[in-house]
Each structure stands twice: as C-alpha cells, then as structure tokens.
Amino acid sequence: MPSSLSSRRRFLGASASFAAGAFAGPNLLLKGQNSAGKRLNLAQIGANGKGLADTGMVTLTHNIVAMVDVDQKRLDEAAHKRETHHRDSGEGTPPAPKLFTDYRKMLDEMSNEIDGVIVSTPDHTHYIAAMHAIKLKKHVCVQKPLCNYIDEVRNLHKAAKEAGVVTQMGNQGRTMDGQRMAKEWIEQGVIGTLKEIRLWTNRPIWPQGPIKKKLIDAPEGFDWNGWLSCEPLEPHFDLDLSPEDSKKNKRGNSVHPFNWRGWWQFGSGALGDMGCHIMDATFSILGQIIPEKIDVQSGEITDLTAPMWSSLVYHMPAGKHPALKVTWNDGMKDGKPNKPERHPDIPEATFDKASSGMMFIGTDGVIFEGDAYCASPVIYPQEKYTQVRLDMKAGKIKKTETRSVMPNNPQGEWAHHIVNGGLPSSNFDYSCPLTEFVLLGNLAVRSQQMVQWDTKAMKVTNVEAANKFVSRPSYRAGYTA
Numbered sequence: 001m002p003s004s005l006s007s008r009r010r011f012l013g014a015s016a017s018f019a020a021g022a023f024a025g026p027n028l029l030l031k032g033q034n035s036a037g038k039r040l041n042l043a044q045i046g047a048n049g050k051g052l053a054d055t056g057m058v059t060l061t062h063n064i065v066a067m068v069d070v071d072q073k074r075l076d077e078a079a080h081k082r083e084t085h086h087r088d089s090g091e092g093t094p095p096a097p098k099l100f101t102d103y104r105k106m107l108d109e110m111s112n113e114i115d116g117v118i119v120s121t122p123d124h125t126h127y128i129a130a131m132h133a134i135k136l137k138k139h140v141c142v143q144k145p146l147c148n149y150i151d152e153v154r155n156l157h158k159a160a161k162e163a164g165v166v167t168q169m170g171n172q173g174r175t176m177d178g179q180r181m182a183k184e185w186i187e188q189g190v191i192g193t194l195k196e197i198r199l200w201t202n203r204p205i206w207p208q209g210p211i212k213k214k215l216i217d218a219p220e221g222f223d224w225n226g227w228l229s230c231e232p233l234e235p236h237f238d239l240d241l242s243p244e245d246s247k248k249n250k251r252g253n254s255v256h257p258f259n260w261r262g263w264w265q266f267g268s269g270a271l272g273d274m275g276c277h278i279m280d281a282t283f284s285i286l287g288q289i290i291p292e293k294i295d296v297q298s299g300e301i302t303d304l305t306a307p308m309w310s311s312l313v314y315h316m317p318a319g320k321h322p323a324l325k326v327t328w329n330d331g332m333k334d335g336k337p338n339k340p341e342r343h344p345d346i347p348e349a350t351f352d353k354a355s356s357g358m359m360f361i362g363t364d365g366v367i368f369e370g371d372a373y374c375a376s377p378v379i380y381p382q383e384k385y386t387q388v389r390l391d392m393k394a395g396k397i398k399k400t401e402t403r404s405v406m407p408n409n410p411q412g413e414w415a416h417h418i419v420n421g422g423l424p425s426s427n428f429d430y431s432c433p434l435t436e437f438v439l440l441g442n443l444a445v446r447s448q449q450m451v452q453w454d455t456k457a458m459k460v461t462n463v464e465a466a467n468k469f470v471s472r473p474s475y476r477a478g479y480t481a
C-alpha cells in the first residue's frame, strides 16, 4: 500500500464523492470528457502480491468493485488489507468489493458495472485476462511484462487499439521524472556523444537454473487449475530444491506465489522480470528502436527454466545516436554478482551498492542510476553534475519531456487519463514495443544463439529454431484469448 501521507492526500481528494454516493454505477463514457472528480469502478485480477499494492494506488480515489484471486486465503487477506488501508486513512470504509476466484466469472457477472481492470497475476495470465477485458471494452492496466510471448504482446496491442480503450503497463519508472531528466541531459549534450549503455540486475532472487518438479498436493483453497489457466493441465508441483538451495530461498519451495518467475511457461526469467524497468529509459532514450542483433552468453538453461545468469549485447543501429552496444547482465556467475565493468568515474563504493542499475556512457561524462527505475540518475564527474543542476535551475537545460500527472503511481495515472483524457505514460503504444524489445533477449537466451529479428515479419531471420519461442505453444480450452 502507498505511504500514509500520499494515501491521505489521495483520499482527501476523493472523500467528498464517497458521501455523494460512490458505487453509483459504471462510468463507461468517461474517456476524454471533462469529468474530473469522477470515481471509476475498477476490478483487480490477481488481488494479492503486487496486485495488493496496485489496488492500494487507486482504492482511495476510485471504487474497487471486484477482486479476483485463485487462492482463497490470499484473496481474503487482500480484501482485509484493503479494508484496513481505508480504515487507517481515517475517512471510513467504502462498500466491500465482490470477491471471485475466477476472473472469467467476474467479467461475466460484473462486466456492466466495470470501467477498467487491473491485471497483476503471474506473467502467463496477463494476456488472456487482459484480452478478455479488452474484448468487453474495459480499460486495462497490466503489470510488466505485458505478456511473456511476443505474439501475445502484438495481439494485445492491436486489440486495445481497435477497442479504443485506455491502456497502461505497470512499470512505475516510466511515470517518474528521473528517466525524463536523463533523456533531456543526453539530448542536450551534457555527456557529449552517447557511446555505450550498460544495464544490470541481481535478479533472479528466486530459484532459477535447472530445477525439477516435485509432485505434491496443492494447498487447500488454492485453485491450481485456475492458476495454470492457459497452460496445459498438469499435477501440482513444488520446486525440487536441494536442502542448501531450499535454505537460501526465503519464499519456500512452492511455485506459487512468486517462485513461478524462473519457469518459461509462467514467467520470463530475470530479463523478463526486470527488463521492462531497467531497459525502459534506454528504450526511450534511443528512440524506441529495435536491435540489429543480440549476442548471448548464459548459465545452463532447460526447456522449462531460465538460467541463473545471462549476459546479452543488444547491437543498436544508428538513429538519434550513433550505433552503439547496450549490454544486459543478470544473476550470479561463479559465486559473484554478474555485473558489468564499472565506469572509472563512478566511485567504487557507489557502484558496489547498486544491485540493479544503468550507466549511460558518453564521450564527456556518464549518467549513473543505482536502481531499476531510473528514479534518481546522477552524473559523473561530480563537478559536471553540480553545474547541470545549476543549469536546470536557471532553465538552461530545458524540460522537453512531458511530466506524468502522477509520478510513481502508474495505476493512478491510468485512472486519471480514463477520466480526463490524454495518454498514460506507459500506454500500449509505448509499452508493447518496450516489452517486445525486452522479450527479444529471451529469444537469444532460449535458443542459446545470436539472433537477428525482422520486426515486420515478426521472425528471427538467422535461427529458425528460435521462432518457436515467439508464440505460446498452445492454449488450454476455456482459456483462449
């Protein structure tokens, strides 16, 4: 849930309309109209985990009319926490949302009452749940990565455009000022000519690499069938970890919750998990272009699971900037973080602390961000940064990028634009190509070869075998999009 200060601020803006009869029905015609102050009726699919935080971003200013989770215990907990959040805000509690364990049933029963849907399930269900909602003309806010297969990303983009709905991906960095500033600095020549970009993360922080399945009964109240959704039905399993690995993993051995990330069926590995954050500023700064080829090295992969580490080189063609390399490093290699080489201008202690981050290296300085979202980029050498801050204050460095109306709140920003018109920062015209950019790296990881991509044909041109990773192999009946 958001901090109490920001919760309170949002709540105060919203409290009047509680009294004036919230939940009064759907606001289906809001898009683009001057309807400031209207409360939307929203549904949350994937109510616990990140979904709980996502609900928290809008629950004080809009109506959460339905919450869905395939795990009854987690659903009840999420509903309870939402209620507590309202109570703690000091302004009373709105009517409770209807609770469901199947998003299809929720959409069947409540479609007429819902304006928009937030999808915060594991990656493999983003596509089918969001597509179902889009076909009912619901606005959608979908967690990152939008999908774990490229053709799903494209289908979702097309369907959303046709339906004319307001869209957003939940990559919060895109709503922040930091990545806009970094872009403005680079475009206004602060670090000279951009030469190279280095990106990294310590993920996976969940079990990954070659892991087997250990068949075990599903916990009571957990709908494993519903969790698998579009994937083929199979017996419930836990991760078969060694006692040592099991001890290291704080989140237990079950694949649900959280630990699904390393399984190609359900997640998209470290790159898919963090790429939509860490590659976001790069994608925007380079002008949303596609690499000419991607080189790969990685730890062992299997047909089922992603590697413990990977190192990728995206070869970017000349565009707004000269041709350059974007490197991506994740995980632990030989017992050490698989980080890129530090730029000598960045202090060692600062670099060592950054478990994820980015370096934009120019001929005349480097922009460093020691986290995943590009929230607070700085410039080295230090004297240059001091001068840049003075120049920003004096207006010599211009703000050319439009700022978000709700920094660090992608769900709130999305809802704002449904009500008031305009486009959310990570609307699908931006976030679908970004997700594709990220997932291209997984084509190289999964095929263990350098790949070249034909965007128009949606095809790897140099390794035919890599093309089987572009689309989900099959969809189970009842869970097609």
Ligand SMILES: NC(=O)c1ccc[n+]([C@@H]2O[C@H](COP(=O)([O-])OP(=O)(O)OC[C@H]3O[C@@H](n4cnc5c(N)ncnc54)[C@H](O)[C@@H]3O)[C@@H](O)[C@H]2O)c1
Pocket (backbone or CB within 6 Å): 045, 046, 047, 048, 049, 050, 051, 068, 069, 070, 071, 074, 101, 102, 103, 120, 121, 122, 123, 125, 143, 144, 145, 170, 171, 172, 226, 227, 229, 256, 257, 258, 259, 273
């Ligand atoms: N933007 C961010 O910073 C951020 C942070 C964390 C997670 N995420 C994204 O959020 C999504 C969820 O991640 P998480 O860590 O919360 O996972 P999780 O497994 O911890 O939680 C997912 C929740 O969804 C429920 N669920 C699963 N399948 C469902 C279905 N078919 N219908 C309804 N509910 C279902 C689960 O029971 C669980 O409560 C992922 O896509 C992840 O990448 C984004």
